[in-house]
Amino acid sequence: MSVRHALLALLSEGPKYGLRLREEFEAGTGEVWPLNIGQVYTTLQRLERDGLIESDDGEERDSPQKRFRITAEGEHELAGWLRTPPDMSSPPRDELVIKVLVALQVPGIDVHEVIQAHRRYLVELMQQWTRIKDEADRDLALGLAVDAELFRLEAMVRWLDAADGRIQRAAAEPSARSRDDLPRVKRKAGVTR
Amino acid sequence: MSMLELRQVSKVYGQGAAEVHALREVSLEVDPGTMVAVMGPSGSGKSTLLTIAGSLEEPTSGQVLVAGQHLATMSRNDKARLRRQSIGYVFQDFNLLPGLTAAENVALPLELDGISARKAQAAGLRVLTDLGLADRASNYPDQLSGGERQRVAIARAVVGDRRLLLADEPSGALDSANAEAVMRMIRTACKQDVAAVVVTHDAQLASWADRVVFIRDGRIIDQTAPAPGPESLLGQDR
Numbered sequence: 001m002s003v004r005h006a007l008l009a010l011l012s013e014g015p016k017y018g019l020r021l022r023e024e025f026e027a028g029t030g031e032v033w034p035l036n037i038g039q040v041y042t043t044l045q046r047l048e049r050d051g052l053i054e055s056d057d058g059e060e061r062d063s064p065q066k067r068f069r070i071t072a073e074g075e076h077e078l079a080g081w082l083r084t085p086p087d088m089s090s091p092p093r094d095e096l097v098i099k100v101l102v103a104l105q106v107p108g109i110d111v112h113e114v115i116q117a118h119r120r121y122l123v124e125l126m127q128q129w130t131r132i133k134d135e136a137d138r139d140l141a142l143g144l145a146v147d148a149e150l151f152r153l154e155a156m157v158r159w160l161d162a163a164d165g166r167i168q169r170a171a172a173e174p175s176a177r178s179r180d181d182l183p184r185v186k187r188k189a190g191v192t193r
Numbered sequence: 194m195s196m197l198e199l200r201q202v203s204k205v206y207g208q209g210a211a212e213v214h215a216l217r218e219v220s221l222e223v224d225p226g227t228m229v230a231v232m233g234p235s236g237s238g239k240s241t242l243l244t245i246a247g248s249l250e251e252p253t254s255g256q257v258l259v260a261g262q263h264l265a266t267m268s269r270n271d272k273a274r275l276r277r278q279s280i281g282y283v284f285q286d287f288n289l290l291p292g293l294t295a296a297e298n299v300a301l302p303l304e305l306d307g308i309s310a311r312k313a314q315a316a317g318l319r320v321l322t323d324l325g326l327a328d329r330a331s332n333y334p335d336q337l338s339g340g341e342r343q344r345v346a347i348a349r350a351v352v353g354d355r356r357l358l359l360a361d362e363p364s365g366a367l368d369s370a371n372a373e374a375v376m377r378m379i380r381t382a383c384k385q386d387v388a389a390v391v392v393t394h395d396a397q398l399a400s401w402a403d404r405v406v407f408i409r410d411g412r413i414i415d416q417t418a419p420a421p422g423p424e425s426l427l428g429q430d431r
Contacts (some may be wrong), residue, residue: 116415124417126400134380158394193233
């Protein structure tokens with residue numbers, strides 16, 4: 001989460017005090033990403049140093065009473081950031097994927113049991129997020145943030161379901177899963193040691 | 194007392210070499226006011242579990258109790274009455290009757306049970322109102338969206354004094370907003386002390402449940418722990 005750009009976005013509505021910025025940041029991100037006040041002020045200092053925001057002159061330094069406003073350069077920076085897709089091109093080194101791949105190679109380990117342990121954990125997390133959504137169905141920001149978590153976790157559960165089936169089918173046709181195939185699969189998933 | 198209890202329920206289809214074990218010694222308890230999701234891949238036995246719980250099919254062995262009554266000791270008529278009065282079913286494809294309005298569809302199970310049309314319709318309208326569908330009461334199914342049809346089907350499943358709601362992939366073909374509306378409705382019913390069992394392969398849908406039971410090859414292999422409160426995710430250190 002870019003605190004820097006979130007603060008710029010809040011200031012694009014008009015000049016604001018530091019304390020108010022923190023409150024609005026938390027409300028705007030559905031309180032899913034708690035922020036401490038220190039982080040707000042360090043980020044504000046950097047934004048000011050970079051000329052993206054300005055503060056009222058002559059007031060006490062770093063005071064919660066200090067008022068900030070966005071500069072033209074800041075507005076330009078914000079507009080550019082909003083339209084720049086985050087980097088998703090290289091596959092993340094996913095610990096869950098690695099664990100399932102490793103479990104396949106460890107003798108005496110039931111991969112399906114390993115998969116189920118992870119599936120249960122993910123579904124338990126999803127239950128907690130869903131309960132939050134259920135209780136806060138009128139909070140748009142929270143609803144959006146919770147949905148993002150739910151879809152992310154659901155994707156992992158679906159991958160586990162698919163892996164479960166794929167491994168079961170491979171076990172039914174032993175030739176499909178020879179030892180020679182494994183290193184290739186590992187490289188594809190971006191797993192290196 | 195549990196609203197639904199399965200004790201060591203097994204179901205075998207076919208014989209000899211063609212024998213298929215759809216369920217193997219499944220035990221499950223669902224209390225009033227709780228939603229249990231049964232999650233598993235297709236062919237895992239989850240739909241069989243639902244039809245046996247709803248007395249639409251008989252187990253090969255084991256016992257099924259609905260509201261404390263052993264299904265095996267009940268006559269065919271008693272079971273039919275139990276199905277009409279206590280159990281509501283929701284399927285993926287809605288099953289609303291096209292020639293009847295939403296209110297008439299919802300009232301139908303009560304009318305079939307001998308309640309006067311006027312009383313049945315009043316009860317139907319009440320449940321539609323409780324579930325936020327009052328403005329759709331006089332619409333016919335083809336005038337309703339897929340999401341609305343499924344919500345009417347849920348209203349029909351809980352009308353009267355039904356205390357056990359059995360749903361098979363209730364949001365199967367719906368988009369995520371309508372799926373959420375359907376699950377919110379089932380939760381609302383549970384808050385009014387209905388016990389619900391939802392079978393699904395969908396983790397988002399299952400995550401609305403108080404407890405998720407995982408089924409595979411006819412066996413319950415695992416279940417989720419009781420959930421901690423939201424503070425565990427939203428953080429307290431502020």
